[in-house]
Amino acid sequence: MKNFKAGLFGLGVVGSGVYTALQQNQKYGISIEKIAVKNIDKERDFDLPTGILTAQSDEILENEDIDFIIELINDPEEAFTIVKKAFEKGKSVVSANKKMVALHHQELLELREKYGVKFFYEGAVCGSVPILRLLDQHYKSDKIKSVKAIANGTCNFILSKMTAENQDYDSALKEAQDLGFAELDPYSDVSGEDTRFKLAIMVYHAFGIFVHPQEIPLEGIDYLDETLVQFAQKHQLKIKLIGEACNIGGKINAKVEPQLVNEKQDFYNIENEYNGILVNAEFTAEQFVKGKGAGSFPTALAVLSNLKDLIYDLAIAKYSIKPNITYSTEIEREIYFIGGFETELSGLEILAKDETYCLAKSDFKELEKLKQKHPNLYWVKISQDIYEIIKNQEVLI
Template sequence: MKKFKAGLFGLGVVGSGVYKALQQNGKYGISIEKIAVKNIDKKRDLELPNGILTTAAVEILDNTDLDIIIELINDPEEAFSIVKKAFKKGKSVVSANKKMVALYHKEILELREKHGVKFFYEGAVCGSVPILRLLDQHYKSDQVNSIKAIANGTCNFILSKMVSENQGYDLALKDAQDLGFAELDPYSDVSGEDTRFKLSIMIYHAFGLFIHPNEIPLQGINYLDENIKDFAQKHHLKIKLIGEAQEVNGKITAKVEPQLVNESHDFYNIENEYNGILVDAVFAGEQFVKGKGAGSFPTALAVLSNLKDLKYDLAVAKIAKKEIKSYSKNSKTEIYFIAGFNDNFNFQGLEVLNKEEGYILAKGQFDYLEELKKGNPDLYWVQLSENIFEELVNQEALI
C-alpha cells in the first residue's frame, strides 16, 4: 500500500502529539515531510530531523510530493487561507481548528467540492469523542431530535473544582491554567465561545443546517460567584456548561448556557477535562458518549483517525442542495437561578418563584435575560429543569 506524505502546519500541543504518534507507530503509513512553524529556534521536546522545519508556507503548499496537509494552528484567518490554497493545489486537508470551521463552515465545504478534494475535521469538536463521525455515519439513517453537549474541558474542569472541591472560580481557573487546560487568556473557553463554535459545527452534522456561531445565544461561566456554588452544593447539584440544539417542526433552536443537573442526569458524573454528548433520535432514542476533550493525545487521536480516513479514501458527506430546516431564536420560558444583580434590579418581566439573599429563582426567557444584562453587567443565570425545581419544592428545600 502506498505510503502517504504529509505537510504539517503548527507544532503546538496537538501538532506535537500527531507528530510523535506517527513517528512511533508505522501502521498509519503516513510520514510528515515538512512542518511550518512561526519560530524555528523555539525549544521543543521533540527530536526533529534537520531541515524539517520551515517558516515558509509555500514550501509545503507548493510541494507536489505531498499528498496531505495537516492544519493545526490557532489563527482562524491564517488557517482558512492555508486551507483554500491547499484546495487549489488539489491537496486534501485534515484540521482541528474549530473556530475556522465554525466561522467558514459552508464556504470551506463548498470549496472542497469545487476542487474535488477532501476535508476532515473531527479534531475540531470534543477531542477524542468521535461525535462528527457518529452523526455522519451512525445517525445517517435516523432523525436527530436534539443534541446536548459538555464540549469544553476547561469549563468542565473549573466547574468540577468549584462544586466538588469547594474552590472559588478564580482559584479553579488558576489550577486549570497551571495544568495546561486553560490559556493565559481563557476568554474563549469561560465565556462559552469555544462551546458555541463546536455546537455550530455539530448542528450541521446533526440537522444539515449551517448556523453561524454568532447567531447562537450565549452565557458563559465567567460571572459565576459563591451564590451558585453554595446553592449547588446545598442541593447536591452540579453546574455544567451545556451547548444544546433541538428540532421542533423543522425549526432548529440552539443555545449555550450553564445548567444545574442532578445525579440522575448523564452529565452529572462528567468531571474535569472530560466531554460528554447526549443525542436523542427518533429510532435510537437517547444515546450518550463521553471522553477526554482536551490535551495533546486525545485531540491528536481524532486527527490520526481522519488521516486514516484519507488514506483509505473514506467518502465525505455532501452538502444538501437545499436546506429543508430553518433556524429560530430560542424563546422558550424556563426556570433560572439568577444572581449578580444590583440593589436596583427590576424583576419585572420575570415570574419570581423564590427569592433569597443574593439570588432568585424565576421563570423567564433567555433573550429577556440578555436584555437585562445590558444594564447589569455582572448578571448571570444558570438554568434548572422543572423536575429539579419540583424536587426542591417537594423536599421543602425552598422557603
C-alpha cells in the same frame, strides 16, 4: 501499503502529539515532510530532523510531492487561507481548528466539492469523542431530535473543582492553566465561545443546516460565584456548561449556557477535562458518549483517525442543506437560577427569591437586557423536574 507524505502546519500541543504519534508508529504509513511554524528557533521538548521546519507556508503548499495537509494552527483566518490554497492545489486536508470551521463552514464544504478534495475535521469537536463520525454515519438513517453536549474540557474542569472541592473560580482556573487545560487567555473557553463554535459545527452534521456561531445565544461561566455553588451543593446538584440544539417542528433552536444537573442525568458524572454528548433521535432514543476533550493526545487521536480516513479513501457525505429545516432565534421561556445582581430585578416571573439570588422564568433576550443594567448578573438553567424537587425540599419565599 503506499507511504504518504504530509505537510504539517503548527507544532503546538496537538501538532506535537500528532507528529510524535506518527514518528513512533509506522502503521500509519505517513511521513511528515515539512512543518510550518512561526518561530523556527523556538526551543522544543523533542528532537526534529534538520531542515524539517519552515516559516514559509508555500514550501508545503507548492510542494507537489506532498499528498495532503494537516492544519493545526490557532489563527482561524490564517488557517482558512492555508486550507483554501491547499484545496486549490488539489490537496486534501485534516484540521482541528473549530473556530475556522465554524466561521467558514459552508464555504469550506463548497470549496471541497469544487476542487474534488477531502476535508476532515473530527478533531475540531470534543477531542477524542468521534461525535461528527457518529452523526454522519450512525444517525444517517435516523431523525435527530436534539444534541446536548459538555464540549469544553476547561470549563468542565473548573466547574468540577468549584462544586466538588469548594475552590473559587480564580483558583480553579489557575489550576486548569497550570495543568495545561486552559490557555493563559481563557476567554474563549470560559465565555462559552469555544462551546458555541463546536455546537455550530454539530448543528450541520445533526440537522443539515448552517448556523453562524454569532446566531447562537451564549452565557459562560466567568461570572459564577459561591452563591450558586452553595445552592448546588445544598440540593445535590452539579453545574455544567452545556451547548444544546433541538429540532422543534423543523425549526432548530440552539444555545450555550450553564445548567444545573442531578444524579439522574448523564452529564452529572462527567468531570474534569472530560466531554459528554447526549443525542436523542426518533428510532434510537437517547444515546450518550463520553471521552477526554482536552489535552494533546485526545485531540491528536481524532486527527490520526481522520488521517486513516484519507489513507483508506473513506467516502464522505456530499455537501447538502436539508429542505424544510430552518434556524430560529426564538427561544422558549425556561426556569433559571439568577445571581450576581444588587438591586431588585423587574420584568421577570419570579418563582422564588432570596437576598442574593432568585429563581425565575425568563428567556435569553430578557436576561441579556437585564445584564446591561447589572453587569455581574449571571443565569443557570434549571429543568422543570429539578425545580419541582427543590420546591419539595424547602419552603421557597
